[in-house]
Amino acid sequence: xxSNRLLFLLPLATLVVMAGFFGWSLLSGRDPAAIGSxxxxxxxxxxxAPSLRAGEPALDTAxxxxxxxxxxxxxxxxxTPCLAEHPLLLRLKExxxxxxxxxxxxxxxxxxxASLAKLGDPFTRAGFDLDGKLAVDWGLSGVPExxxxxxxxIVRLHFRAPIGPRELSQILALxxxxx
Amino acid sequence: MIxxxxxxxxxxxxxxxxxxxxxxxxxxxxxxxxxxxxxRTAALTQxxxxxxxxxxxxxxxxxxxxxxxNVVANSHSAKPLIYKISGVWGNHEGSMLLWxxxxxxxxxxVAIFGDNLPDxxxxxxxxxxxxxGIGFLxxxxxxxxxxxxLSPVPLDGNGLNPLLQDPGLAFHPPILYLGYVGLSVxxxxxxAALLEGRxxxxxxxxxRPWTLAAWCFLTLGIALGSWxxxxxxxxxxxxxxxxxxxxxxxxWLAATALLxxxxxxxxxxxxxxxTVLLAILAFSLSLLGTFLVRSGVLTSVHAFAQDPARGxxxxxxxxxxxxxxxxxxxxxxxxxxxxxxxxxxxxEGALILNNLLLCTLAATVLLGxxxxxxxxxVTGNKVSVGPPxxxxxxxxxxxxxxxxxxxxxxxGWKRAEIGPALLRLRIAFAVSIVAAIVAAVAIDGRxxxxxxxxxxGVWLIMASLSEFVGRVRRGRLSTMPRAAIxxxxxxxxLGVVVLGCVGTGAWNTELIRTVKAGERISFLGYELTLxxxxxxxxxxxxxxxxxxxxxxxxxxxxxxxxxxxxxITPRRQxxxxxxxxxxxxxxYATLGEGDATQGWVIRLYLxxxxxxxxxxxxxxxxxxxxxxxxxxxxxGAPRRTRPMAQPAE
Numbered sequence: 070x071x072s073n074r075l076l077f078l079l080p081l082a083t084l085v086v087m088a089g090f091f092g093w094s095l096l097s098g099r100d101p102a103a104i105g106s107x108x109x110x111x112x113x114x115x116x117x118a119p120s121l122r123a124g125e126p127a128l129d130t131a132x133x134x135x136x137x138x139x140x141x142x143x144x145x146x147x148x149t150p151c152l153a154e155h156p157l158l159l160r161l162k163e164x165x166x167x168x169x170x171x172x173x174x175x176x177x178x179x180x181x182x183a184s185l186a187k188l189g190d191p192f193t194r195a196g197f198d199l200d201g202k203l204a205v206d207w208g209l210s211g212v213p214e215x216x217x218x219x220x221x222x223i224v225r226l227h228f229r230a231p232i233g234p235r236e237l238s239q240i241l242a243l244x245x246x247x248x
Numbered sequence: 249m250i251x252x253x254x255x256x257x258x259x260x261x262x263x264x265x266x267x268x269x270x271x272x273x274x275x276x277x278x279x280x281x282x283x284x285x286x287x288r289t290a291a292l293t294q295x296x297x298x299x300x301x302x303x304x305x306x307x308x309x310x311x312x313x314x315x316x317x318n319v320v321a322n323s324h325s326a327k328p329l330i331y332k333i334s335g336v337w338g339n340h341e342g343s344m345l346l347w348x349x350x351x352x353x354x355x356x357x358v359a360i361f362g363d364n365l366p367d368x369x370x371x372x373x374x375x376x377x378x379x380x381g382i383g384f385l386x387x388x389x390x391x392x393x394x395x396x397x398l399s400p401v402p403l404d405g406n407g408l409n410p411l412l413q414d415p416g417l418a419f420h421p422p423i424l425y426l427g428y429v430g431l432s433v434x435x436x437x438x439x440a441a442l443l444e445g446r447x448x449x450x451x452x453x454x455x456r457p458w459t460l461a462a463w464c465f466l467t468l469g470i471a472l473g474s475w476x477x478x479x480x481x482x483x484x485x486x487x488x489x490x491x492x493x494x495x496x497x498x499x500w501l502a503a504t505a506l507l508x509x510x511x512x513x514x515x516x517x518x519x520x521x522x523t524v525l526l527a528i529l530a531f532s533l534s535l536l537g538t539f540l541v542r543s544g545v546l547t548s549v550h551a552f553a554q555d556p557a558r559g560x561x562x563x564x565x566x567x568x569x570x571x572x573x574x575x576x577x578x579x580x581x582x583x584x585x586x587x588x589x590x591x592x593x594x595x596e597g598a599l600i601l602n603n604l605l606l607c608t609l610a611a612t613v614l615l616g617x618x619x620x621x622x623x624x625x626v627t628g629n630k631v632s633v634g635p636p637x638x639x640x641x642x643x644x645x646x647x648x649x650x651x652x653x654x655x656x657x658x659x660g661w662k663r664a665e666i667g668p669a670l671l672r673l674r675i676a677f678a679v680s681i682v683a684a685i686v687a688a689v690a691i692d693g694r695x696x697x698x699x700x701x702x703x704x705g706v707w708l709i710m711a712s713l714s715e716f717v718g719r720v721r722r723g724r725l726s727t728m729p730r731a732a733i734x735x736x737x738x739x740x741x742l743g744v745v746v747l748g749c750v751g752t753g754a755w756n757t758e759l760i761r762t763v764k765a766g767e768r769i770s771f772l773g774y775e776l777t778l779x780x781x782x783x784x785x786x787x788x789x790x791x792x793x794x795x796x797x798x799x800x801x802x803x804x805x806x807x808x809x810x811x812x813x814x815x816i817t818p819r820r821q822x823x824x825x826x827x828x829x830x831x832x833x834x835x836y837a838t839l840g841e842g843d844a845t846q847g848w849v850i851r852l853y854l855x856x857x858x859x860x861x862x863x864x865x866x867x868x869x870x871x872x873x874x875x876x877x878x879x880x881x882x883x884g885a886p887r888r889t890r891p892m893a894q895p896a897e
Contacts, residue, residue: 077581080525081574084532087618088567094545094625095559 118196146184254304268378295356334418372440424469430462438527471865495537598656654711676710698754708743734875744864751857
């Protein structure tokens with residue numbers, strides 16, 4: 070009889086478990102429309118691009134294997150959201166000493182150079198990807214996007230939007246742990 | 249003034265609902281007739297007040313009263329009148345008001361047509377109905393007030409989502425809601441029965457018409473939504489396994505199972521606690537659908553109001569209604585008198601198989617819909633569960649269901665022989681085998697599974713015909729109850745739907761071409777010429793309209809005029825497909841991007857048997873209505889054998 074009674078409780082128990090999940094989902098603040106990244110946890114793709122600066126050698130994938138975490142930032146001078154994150158990139162370089170590789174995406178090199186000259190240059194090294202072919206390897210959907218590559222060349226973080234204070238602390242936590 | 253009257257009526261309705269949810273319940277347990285009769289008056293008053301509120305909001309929309317925030321957000325003065333009216337329910341607040349309206353109207357219907365119910369049962373049903381009403385009215389008043397005023401008053405509104413500005417969608421929500429909300433009556437009957445501690449054939453007969461009515465509307469509502477998706481989205485498909493489509497399919501499956509299991513309770517006084525559980529689940533799945541659409545936990549084409557606060561309210565409400573119902577079930581159902589054992593080969597055995605399979609289908613859909621959400625929460629992985637999953641799970645479970653569905657009506661109650669039943673189906677069986685082989689050979693040698701499904705569709709139709717012819721031969725047509733005629737129609741209709749789905753899903757042909765004016769496209773024997781693409785102006789949109797003249801064998805056949813509309817408020821592009829149907833197949837054209845120099849993208853589909861999907865669905869619902877008109881459901885309900893049940897407490 071007791072097992073029979075338990076059987077009648079089963080629908081209620083199922084409901085409670087489901088409702089628990091729904092409540093969790095609502096309170097977790099997750100965005101169901103967010104697109105995850107296929108890059109995280111995988112080795113960084115090749116990073117070969119002509120240099121944005123006169124007199125510097127072209128970007129090379131070896132840059133990502135320096136034994137230290139590297140931030141890779143795709144930007145463009147025509148991109149307004151990139152302006153929003155620009156001060157944070159400057160801060161990351163100057164205050165925290167993070168190595169940042171910038172790639173100007175679908176952006177004429179002279180325009181990208183002019184923009185950096187005006188706003189300040191947060192990049193340790195900078196290149197450009199005029200036809201967007203490099204961006205395909207990186208799974209880029211637009212600019213700005215930022216990747217954190219760890220000391221072993223593995224992608225740890227991938228942001229598909231301008232970085233803000235929350236992303237900044239995520240980046241710093243991993244950089245400190247990695248170096 | 250009018251919005252305030254509406255708001256006030258809504259507050260009064262909530263107050264009346266509180267009275268209706270409590271006093272008749274007390275009356276029923278004490279045997280106090282005066283308190284029980286109060287339920288009827290309260291139900292009618294509540295319905296009147298909600299009608300008043302709904303009328304007030306409609307008035308605001310019709311007169312484009314832009315001092316009301318809801319009207320500003322969802323209407324525009326340049327909109328045609330029909331879309332001003334349909335705009336009332338084309339948004340979160342208004343559609344919740346529609347829910348509350350239909351809920352209270354069903355309550356009033358129970359009060360009016362419930363003469364044959366014992367006073368105590370009717371009072372309890374009305375109280376439970378009002379308790380659900382409290383939830384919806386409180387939800388409206390506290391989180392989603394449709395009458396909120398706006399100051400300063402804007403000059404014009406933001407307009408209605410253009411995808412909703414379509415006759416198909418104007419009527420899709422009200423009809424679907426008649427189905428969703430109609431199941432609340434079934435739920436109320438189940439809770440009332442648990443409170444009374446009695447489920448018997450009389451109860452099953454009383455609950456059946458309400459289930460049947462809700463089921464008919466749900467069928468029509470789903471079909472209308474699918475038809476709309478077919479011709480407005482311009483993708484040529486009719487069902488996309490979108491979470492919200494699934495949310496409407498689950499209660500439909502549960503309600504279908506309930507319709508069948510209630511027959512077993514009625515005829516054999518068995519399967520009682522299962523039937524009560526199904527009645528609770530069917531409405532719970534409707535509420536789950538509401539939760540999924542409005543809370544923002546899933547993304548879907550129906551993405552409605554994505555507000556976690558509202559989501560939390562609905563979740564609590566869902567937990568209260570379903571959880572309360574299931575807790576009562578866990579407590580009271582074990583005390584229900586179990587029915588007798590029965591033979592596997594019998595009418596009731598077939599109905600149990602039907603229930604098992606339908607519930608498996610519902611569980612499959614539930615799993616496929618919620619799995620991405622659970623996985624995302626637990627592991628952070630994003631996955632999409634779509635047609636491949638459902639084709640691999642849902643469709644195969646349909647096969648035994650269809651096979652058994654045809655045999656069931658030939659089996660007698662209590663004990664039957666499978667041999668004679670199969671013998672009477674021999675012609676139907678032979679015809680379906682031939683149909684499947686012909687389909688496999690003639691139409692597409694590769695799609696053997698589609699041919700098999702085609703055979704199943706023919707099987708359903710032929711078996712229903714055999715059943716009907718059998719009755720005529722035995723001279724029983726004049727005495728044939730309408731419920732039986734309705735069943736035959738609906739079963740055959742399911743076959744028609746299956747044929748339509750196979751034709752459109754498996755045998756369709758698609759062609760995308762970029763053409764300039766004057767160029768020709770050859771498409772499966774049709775010669776299409778793009779005569780011109782012209783710009784035109786509608787009331788609230790501008791459009792490009794292509795004129796494609798179609799010839800067959802050099803003779804003019806028809807003209808297709810697909811459009812691409814750019815709505816002005818809000819800015820959004822909508823494809824207006826052009827479909828030529830001869831009831832056997834649809835020739836379907838949409839106009840894509842392009843210009844005069846580059847050419848225009850024209851997308852063509854030939855969808856064999858496509859109209860049958862919706863004709864079949866309409867026929868299925870029609871069968872339900874025929875069954876609903878059965879005299880037995882209205883009068884002559886069996887008298888309870890024992891005197892009135894004792895109060896539950």
